[in-house]
Amino acid sequence: MEKHHYTQEINITDALMARINELVSHYPADKKKSALLPVLHEVQDAHDNWLSIELQNKVAEILELKPIEVYEVVTFYTMFNQRPVGKYMLEFCQTSPCCQRGVEDLMDYTCQKLNVGIAQPTTDGLFEVRGVECLGACGYAPMLQLGDYYHEHLTKEKIDQLIDDCKAGNITFYDK
Amino acid sequence: MGRKILLDKINVPGIKSYEVYRREGGYASVEKALKMTPEAIIEEVKASGLRGRGGAGFPVGMKWSFIDKKSGKPRHLVCNADESEPGTFKDRYLMEYIPHLLIEGMITSSIALEANLSYIYIRGEYMWVYKILERAIQEAYAAGWLGKNIQGSGFDLDLYVHCGAGAYICGEETALIESLEGKRGNPRLKPPFPAISGLWANPTVVNNVESIAAVPWIINNSGADYAAIGIGRSTGTKLISASGNIKKPGVYEIELGISVEEFINSDEYCGGMETDRPLKALVPGGSSVPILPAHLIYKTANGDDRLMTYESLSDGGFATGSMLGSGGFIVYDDRACIVRNTWNFARFYHHESCGQCTPCREGTGWLEKVLWRIENGEGREEDIELLWSIQSKIEGNTICPLGDAASWPVAAAIRHFREEFEYHVRFPEKIKNRDHFTHEPFHKVRHLVAPQTV
Secondary structure, eight states, X not given: OXXXXXXXXXXXXXXXXXXXXXXXXXXXXTOGGGGHHHHHHHHHHTTTTOOOHHHHHHHHHHHTOOHHHHHHHHHHSTTSOSSOOOSEEEEEEOSHHHHHTTHHHHHHHHHHHHTOOTTOOOTTSSEEEEEESOOSOGGGOSOEEETTXXXXXXXXXXXXXXXXXXXXXXXXXXXX | OOOOSSSTTTTSTTTTSHHHHHHTTTTHHHHHHHTSOHHHHHHHHHHHXXXXXXXXXXXXXXXXXXXXXXXXXXXXXXXXXXXXSTTOOHHHHHHHHOHHHHHHHHHHHHHHHTOSEEEEEEOTTOHHHHXXXXXXXXXXXXXXXXXXXXXXXXXXXXXXXXXXXXXXXXXXHHHHHHHHTTSOOOXXXXXXXXXXXXXXXXXXXXXXXXXXXHHHHHHHSOHHHHHTSEETTEESEEEEXXXXXXXXXXXXXXXXXXXXXXXXXXTTTTOSBSSSSXXXXXXXXXXXXXXXXXXXXXXXXXSOBOBSSHHHHTTTXXXXXXXXXXXXXXXXXXXXXXXXXXXXXXXXXXXXXXXXXXXHHHHHHHHHHHHHHXXXXXXXXXXXXXXXXXXXXXXXXXXXXXXXXXXXXXXXXXXHHHHHHHHHHHOGGGGOSTTHHXXXXXXXXXXXXXXXXX
């Protein structure tokens, strides 16, 4: 696969910095590194849900880490994105209990509706469909995650509604 | 109605808030524990027979008694809320709807362990639950249950929530500790065990959400009262996450010892099968435990009733039994394709393998690929032996149990559903669609592969 270098505007606002400092305060003073995962989540949420190399370097600087300590974590955990992603990322759980309840058909339906493949943002950058592993909502299957929230007991009608709501900007997806 | 310990108050309006939780008798166990010696609390938990609810079933009181208090190093209690075993969603339910129960359990347990800095490690996907817990912790600080000199006792405790970022492996306790230290979730070699050298090399106990949430009841009542519920070494109540083809999927609290048949069919629990299609298979304890075929679900191989206990579910060993595990109870009707399901689990383990140990990193990939080709009509007769050989070489040869967890479902599927694998290999044209058993369930085509008898 061709390797792109994506760039992004870095903006560590005062509010974000205050939140980072709060997170760092949850660990002993000499264990700043422990705050890395929560801090990456906050920073990613404030930067269109992805982390460029430059942004990762910035996090390393803030937490006084070597850049590699940040890179190796970002590449290990699936929730950190290393390229621009669709604004509304529809992450379908595709593990067994959800498959028992028909998630594969719903993923096909959604991809056709948006005219995209899996993990391929729409051309307007608005949507992206992904298949992810068990999200811990097996009893409420089929389901997907959008931002901080779960959408459960999905049907085609609910997906239509969700996509309409996203297009109208009529949806909360971060719990801040 | 079975007795409820964890979910007793779940339907009280407003129980999420501190005021209501406190009014309903919340935090009483902390008041009581502050007047007890740490040893007495541990003894009470030991007497309860409470076993780790994350899957391994190790006695909680015993685990606590291993923590190193002699070295004088700071001690930590870490709650494992990384719940990611496919089929399991009980911890989320507890944390979302009655968050203060977990916080009360964390405080009472920290008193027993004499830990002054404790964490709840929650999976990153449960972000809204993370926020619920953060708010609940703030309420507990404001009411004087956390911080310096709790309720004038002289005991200090700080409690924080820490979020992961999407890695099943971080549910393994040493990987969880690594992740809490801001690193990749690679499990550590043991010994030393976390009780001696855990978080930041300090003595640490890692317990599942449900285990910790059971502690307040045990302290408020007694270990003996808890042990009076259940059968034999399966004491108390257990949350079961029921999913799959049943009428009422959801989280249920059961007294350990009810029968599997009652759990599936009674209206109090799963309410029977989703449609009139017959039961085909059951995964009773989360994706990593062996799958059971229909004839071994309600009865053990000896013909005894199969009960919802650690012992009964594992009766017969892996040959004819399974495990209670984390209580991720997945029910399959005859539309389910066991090969596809096994491939699905294998894909999961391949995706989630941390890559540290070769047998697991490579083996899980092989399992996934071989299963995929069988499921897609490109399998070969010898692939079934190949799968068996791969899984047997992963099991027991890795640092952490993820390798075993990846092997067991494959082994059990071949053990109990071998004919279905053979059918896939021999009749590729019949399995082209992923819903191939919806119209023609396997029992209608089994004769095509069944051994001919004279």
